[in-house]
Amino acid sequence: MPELRKDPVLGRWIIIAEERGKRPTDFIIAESPTTGGFCPLCPGNESTTPQEVLAYGRQTGQGANTPGWKVRVVPNKYPALVIEGELDRQGEGLYDKMNGIGAHEVIIESPRHDDVFADLPPEQMLLVFKSFRDRIFDLEKDDRFRYVLVFKNFGKAAGASLEHSHSQLVALPILPRKIFSEMEGAISYYNYKERCVYCDIIRQEIQQEVRVVCQNEHFITITPFAPRTPFEMWILPKEHNSAYHHENDSKLVSLTEIFSESLCRLDACIPNVPYNFVLHTQPLRSDPLKHYHYHFEIVPKLTSIAGFEWGSGFYINPMPPEKASAYLRESLERLS
Amino acid sequence: MKKILIVDDEEGIQILYQEEFELEGYKVVSALTGEEALVKFDAEKPDLVILDIQMPGINGIEVLRQMKSKNPQLPVILSSAFNEYKQDLGAWASDDYIVKSADMTALKEAVNKHLKK
Numbered sequence: 001m002p003e004l005r006k007d008p009v010l011g012r013w014i015i016i017a018e019e020r021g022k023r024p025t026d027f028i029i030a031e032s033p034t035t036g037g038f039c040p041l042c043p044g045n046e047s048t049t050p051q052e053v054l055a056y057g058r059q060t061g062q063g064a065n066t067p068g069w070k071v072r073v074v075p076n077k078y079p080a081l082v083i084e085g086e087l088d089r090q091g092e093g094l095y096d097k098m099n100g101i102g103a104h105e106v107i108i109e110s111p112r113h114d115d116v117f118a119d120l121p122p123e124q125m126l127l128v129f130k131s132f133r134d135r136i137f138d139l140e141k142d143d144r145f146r147y148v149l150v151f152k153n154f155g156k157a158a159g160a161s162l163e164h165s166h167s168q169l170v171a172l173p174i175l176p177r178k179i180f181s182e183m184e185g186a187i188s189y190y191n192y193k194e195r196c197v198y199c200d201i202i203r204q205e206i207q208q209e210v211r212v213v214c215q216n217e218h219f220i221t222i223t224p225f226a227p228r229t230p231f232e233m234w235i236l237p238k239e240h241n242s243a244y245h246h247e248n249d250s251k252l253v254s255l256t257e258i259f260s261e262s263l264c265r266l267d268a269c270i271p272n273v274p275y276n277f278v279l280h281t282q283p284l285r286s287d288p289l290k291h292y293h294y295h296f297e298i299v300p301k302l303t304s305i306a307g308f309e310w311g312s313g314f315y316i317n318p319m320p321p322e323k324a325s326a327y328l329r330e331s332l333e334r335l336s
Numbered sequence: 337m338k339k340i341l342i343v344d345d346e347e348g349i350q351i352l353y354q355e356e357f358e359l360e361g362y363k364v365v366s367a368l369t370g371e372e373a374l375v376k377f378d379a380e381k382p383d384l385v386i387l388d389i390q391m392p393g394i395n396g397i398e399v400l401r402q403m404k405s406k407n408p409q410l411p412v413i414l415s416s417a418f419n420e421y422k423q424d425l426g427a428w429a430s431d432d433y434i435v436k437s438a439d440m441t442a443l444k445e446a447v448n449k450h451l452k453k
């Protein structure tokens with residue numbers, strides 16, 4: 001029988017409608033052929049992008065916007081929100097509006113066109129995680145912005161339109177509704193129990209060992225109790241921390257290890273699976289929050305969103321997270 | 337005389353652009369599909385391309401990628417009815433992105449800027 005499950009933070013309901021005998025191999029994804037051709041993100045084509053805002057890896061003396069970088073961050077050439085101007089918040093009757101101020105940046109994760117994020121060498125992936133941290137730090141100085149959302153689309157089905165490995169961030173003058181709902185849910189839990197809901201999730205998952213995919217000294221990857229899609233994973237720091245950009249380098253090394261392992265396990269279960277990942281962290285210029293816990297959500301693109309999901313907000317997931325985590329735990333062992 | 341290649345699957349748009357840019361003093365050649373555009377790109381050696389995105393067959397982003405592989409310096413202006421294609425990072429290879437409008441001022445300014453009229 002299908003089961004309704006409630007997300008303990010958001011209060012969102014999902015339906016686990018297990019299809020009997022569904023295995024990871026049933027989700028096999030066709031490999032997209034590489035199309036090649038001109039790539040604006042490749043070294044040597046720096047002039048086709050806007051001026052970089054951050055780059056790691058160049059030797060001293062090499063100029064900005066030249067080859068030699070390992071990770072490069074540039075503003076979006078055709079941004080949906082613009083960086084210059086004032087917000088000019090206005091009310092029009094009961095409707096609120098403001099100017100479309102924001103920052104939209106692209107993090108070019110490697111100089112090599114064919115690199116895949118999950119397979120990046122640890123030192124390269126570490127630079128990507130450092131770039132997320134350093135850009136949030138920098139954008140926090142701009143008091144027009146309230147939130148920075150970091151995300152990645154991998155594969156065409158997940159919205160990636162360029163083969164060259166990249167992630168993106170958008171700095172927003174408002175707190176996104178989803179983050180607001182997470183904060184509300186976390187505060188409500190904290191007010192009732194005086195504990196962080198995410199810390200309690202981690203404690204229970206470690207104790208039960210049912211939905212744990214992998215863990216190291218500082219981080220844990222779980223399949224959440226009420227996942228939206230098959231093989232959805234959350235990566236959380238074990239020690240309470242609401243602000244990603246307050247993490248030190250050694251923690252980011254640990255994060256790199258678990259991120260790489262989690263994505264490799266996912267790929268071993270379903271090769272080339274398209275996915276999105278998002279970083280949910282505290283709002284900009286917030287003091288550390290006792291009730292909130294930063295985390296990454298990795299959401300494979302394996303199911304479609306249709307009328308029922310749009311209308312109800314319910315997701316239908318054919319793979320219980322307990323089975324997904326078992327497959328993910330065994331995946332690398334099967335390969336070796 | 338500078339030559340512009342106009343790629344758009346709508347004949348009405350082609351005729352409109354052709355008339356406007358010929359009046360501006362340019363020679364105009366046109367293509368109705370991405371495939372035809374790539375053939376004419378090689379044969380006609382244009383000085384600038386105005387390229388629609390949503391077309392049957394090869395779409396404009398793919399045409400752009402192939403044209404820029406052959407000639408990275410050639411100015412290519414994407415001209416689409418849809419603003420949201422700006423979010424496609426493949427559009428970054430272009431030199432300008434203009435949303436189609438009955439008022440052709442922005443497109444003319446972009447063409448003149450890239451051809452340094």
